[in-house]
Amino acid sequence: MPYVPTQYEPVVPAAVDTGTVDSTTVLVVGAGPIGLACALDLGLRGHSIVLLSQNSRLTDGSRALCYARRPLEILDRLGLGERMVEKGVSWNIGRVFFRDKTDPVYSFDLSPVKDQKLPGMINIQQYYNEEYNIEALEALDNVDIRWGNKLTSLEEADDGIVATIETAKGDYEIQADWLIACDGSSSSIRNMLGLNFDGETFHDNFLIADVKFKKEYPTERHFWFDPPFNPAQSVLLHKQPDDVWRIDFQVGWDIDRDEIVKPENVTLRIQAMFGDDVEFEFEWISLYTFNCRQVDRMVQGRVVLAGDAAHIVSPFGARGANTGFQDTDNLAWKLDLIINGQANGSLLKSYDEERSPAARINILNSTRSTDFITPKSKISRQFRDAVLQLSSTHEFARGFVNSGRLSLPVPYLDSPLNSPDTDEWTGGVAPGTNCTDAPVMCGNKRSWLLNHLGWEFKVLIFSGAGQFTVEQQQELKSLANDDIPVSCIFVSEDALAGETVLTDVQGLAAERYGIGAGGGVYLIRPDQHVAARWRELDSGKIRDAVQRATGN
Amino acid sequence: MTQYLCRKPNLDDFDEVYQQIVDMHVGLSEEESQSANAKLIFTLANHIGDPDVIREAAEIARENTLQWRDEVS
Ligand SMILES: Cc1cc2nc3c(=O)[nH]c(=O)nc-3n(C[C@H](O)[C@H](O)[C@H](O)COP(=O)(O)OP(=O)(O)OC[C@H]3O[C@@H](n4cnc5c(N)ncnc54)[C@H](O)[C@@H]3O)c2cc1C
Numbered sequence: 001m002p003y004v005p006t007q008y009e010p011v012v013p014a015a016v017d018t019g020t021v022d023s024t025t026v027l028v029v030g031a032g033p034i035g036l037a038c039a040l041d042l043g044l045r046g047h048s049i050v051l052l053s054q055n056s057r058l059t060d061g062s063r064a065l066c067y068a069r070r071p072l073e074i075l076d077r078l079g080l081g082e083r084m085v086e087k088g089v090s091w092n093i094g095r096v097f098f099r100d101k102t103d104p105v106y107s108f109d110l111s112p113v114k115d116q117k118l119p120g121m122i123n124i125q126q127y128y129n130e131e132y133n134i135e136a137l138e139a140l141d142n143v144d145i146r147w148g149n150k151l152t153s154l155e156e157a158d159d160g161i162v163a164t165i166e167t168a169k170g171d172y173e174i175q176a177d178w179l180i181a182c183d184g185s186s187s188s189i190r191n192m193l194g195l196n197f198d199g200e201t202f203h204d205n206f207l208i209a210d211v212k213f214k215k216e217y218p219t220e221r222h223f224w225f226d227p228p229f230n231p232a233q234s235v236l237l238h239k240q241p242d243d244v245w246r247i248d249f250q251v252g253w254d255i256d257r258d259e260i261v262k263p264e265n266v267t268l269r270i271q272a273m274f275g276d277d278v279e280f281e282f283e284w285i286s287l288y289t290f291n292c293r294q295v296d297r298m299v300q301g302r303v304v305l306a307g308d309a310a311h312i313v314s315p316f317g318a319r320g321a322n323t324g325f326q327d328t329d330n331l332a333w334k335l336d337l338i339i340n341g342q343a344n345g346s347l348l349k350s351y352d353e354e355r356s357p358a359a360r361i362n363i364l365n366s367t368r369s370t371d372f373i374t375p376k377s378k379i380s381r382q383f384r385d386a387v388l389q390l391s392s393t394h395e396f397a398r399g400f401v402n403s404g405r406l407s408l409p410v411p412y413l414d415s416p417l418n419s420p421d422t423d424e425w426t427g428g429v430a431p432g433t434n435c436t437d438a439p440v441m442c443g444n445k446r447s448w449l450l451n452h453l454g455w456e457f458k459v460l461i462f463s464g465a466g467q468f469t470v471e472q473q474q475e476l477k478s479l480a481n482d483d484i485p486v487s488c489i490f491v492s493e494d495a496l497a498g499e500t501v502l503t504d505v506q507g508l509a510a511e512r513y514g515i516g517a518g519g520g521v522y523l524i525r526p527d528q529h530v531a532a533r534w535r536e537l538d539s540g541k542i543r544d545a546v547q548r549a550t551g552n
Numbered sequence: 553m554t555q556y557l558c559r560k561p562n563l564d565d566f567d568e569v570y571q572q573i574v575d576m577h578v579g580l581s582e583e584e585s586q587s588a589n590a591k592l593i594f595t596l597a598n599h600i601g602d603p604d605v606i607r608e609a610a611e612i613a614r615e616n617t618l619q620w621r622d623e624v625s
Pocket residue numbers: 029030031032033034035036052053054055063064065066067126149150151152182183184185187188208286288306307308309315318319320321322323324
């Protein structure tokens with residue numbers, strides 16, 4: 001098989017020989033997509049990080065393939081977004097097939113939503129994401145990636161943890177102020193902490209074949225319900241970069257796990273699908289059973305769980321890695337403030353309060369897709385089939401067809417960090433919600449609003465500075481010197497000297513932020529989520545909202 | 553609790569509507585009839601466009617059915 005994961009040099013730290021206890025500020029365990037993003041987010045903020053990976057190579061196959069807009073925006077903040085989009089493939093046309101009909105029951109066009117920097121969805125192999133992230137980490141002196149280092153035990157204390165790490169040349173101990181467990185779905189750290197991981201296992205299996213065809217196929221997503229080449233089951237076909245196609249066969253529960261993955265057997269399935277004369281090469285074959293589970297809490301003392309270690313979902317709707325990136329996006333700025341002494345350790349409670357419900361909603365969405373794709377009873381199959389038939393002639397029924405929904409971010413509407421609206425707003429971005437992108441000009445350069453938000457607290461001001469009194473202007477400037485600094489971005493030509501000025505050339509920023517005639521001020525968190533918004537400028541209120549958003 | 557579903561008689565000609573629903577099944581096999589029923593439900597659900605109304609209607613249908621099960625056994 002052509003895909004060979006990139007290998008890295010195993011690391012044997014000096015502590016193995018000297019027997020001294022190593023130390024770091026943050027120990028990140030697991031170099032999957034989530035551990036890598038976490039290490040980069042905290043690394044770019046200058047903290048000393050040790051990142052452990054029990055293996056010395058990238059993921060063994062394409063795995064997480066579909067990346068939705070919000071995770072791409074997060075990766076873009078970390079400097080990886082443009083490269084991902086450039087390498088990735090975008091698909092717009094999706095077709096849904098049912099039984100032996102060669103024509104689709106219907107097709108849809110996910111034409112890109114214009115005027116946002118990042119597309120709604122791209123397909124790219126997980127190993128490219130990992131590779132780009134590792135390159136960015138290698139450029140940072142404060143991040144130490146230790147390949148071939150496995151955490152085997154853990155002791156918790158009030159002010160940190162001590163972990164035992166196994167390497168090829170022996171064990172060592174490391175002390176860390178914080179531990180982030182990104183050690184995947186079978187997380188051993190979760191077990192060491194005695195946390196529950198409740199949920200359900202679906203009695204079904206999926207066979208994944210990544211193949212390269214000799215012939216060209218259109219870049220479309222095809223989904224089959226109950227096709228003759230996989231009766232009573234589903235099949236999904238979509239494209240990856242490098243002309244690789246991903247085919248997912250639902251194969252049921254009673255299977256011979258060794259037989260089914262043999263290339264000669266997978267070949268028979270592909271021939272049944274495309275005809276006996278189809279020419280292709282295998283890149284990767286894999287079989288998996290999926291679970292929907294969630295840990296009972298994502299923070300315990302000085303240990304924080306993120307990604308698959310904290311929650312796992314069915315693959316429909318491509319949510320695993322997508323939600324994991326939103327975990328570390330939420331976590332990194334909070335931990336940064338805590339480490340710097342700008343916020344209390346209790347701020348981490350809000351990580352659990354914001355991300356646990358998001359995991360729950362993801363599980364709900366993916367369970368609904370699973371129930372549609374693999375109906376659990378005769379009556380639900382009858383309903384499912386009825387909807388598919390109806391959708392071939394009636395557009396209104398297509399909304400019911402669920403072959404996996406696009407993964408959308410879950411807003412933190414009930415978060416204790418939000419300052420609820422006190423002014424009238426129609427539309428716009430409500431507190432707790434991630435900011436929407438918009439095209440802007442910065443000086444004479446084309447730019448995107450989101451590229452100016454994030455990393456620290458920002459106030460986004462949709463009014464001219466001339467409207468403010470001299471005292472208001474001075475107050476606004478002084479926010480930058482607060483304990484938790486806040487800088488200003490003016491979406492107006494009439495800005496305060498020295499502040500960022502963006503021009504809303506198409507008026508889309510004002511429209512998307514519900515500005516109307518009155519103007520408006522948004523306080524935006526370091527993870528690009530709205531903390532508070534007002535119709536009028538009041539730096540006292542901004543300060544209160546910053547305190548609230550940081551648990552102070 | 554607020555009720556969204558109309559619970560008062562709301563048709564002028566009940567006989568007409570009853571017949572329309574029964575006639576929908578003329579010449580269909582049992583399985584096809586199941587399918588037609590399901591399609592009717594989805595079509596009406598989309599027309600109604602309000603999950604609260606549909607939830608209440610489903611509760612009525614389910615509760616009434618369970619009630620009759622108890623009475624039979
Ligand atoms: C077939 C398939 C298709 C998928 N498709 C999608 C998709 O399209 N979109 C999507 O968003 N998601 C998808 N997912 C899910 C996605 O792959 C996972 O959600 C994602 O990889 C989770 O990342 P992670 O970093 O949390 O965990 P992992 O990627 O599992 O990484 C955990 C890492 O921790 C290491 N580790 C574990 N224990 C230790 C230890 N004690 N010490 C040191 N290191 C340790 C492991 O070796 C591993 O490298 C898919 C998954 C599969 C299997």
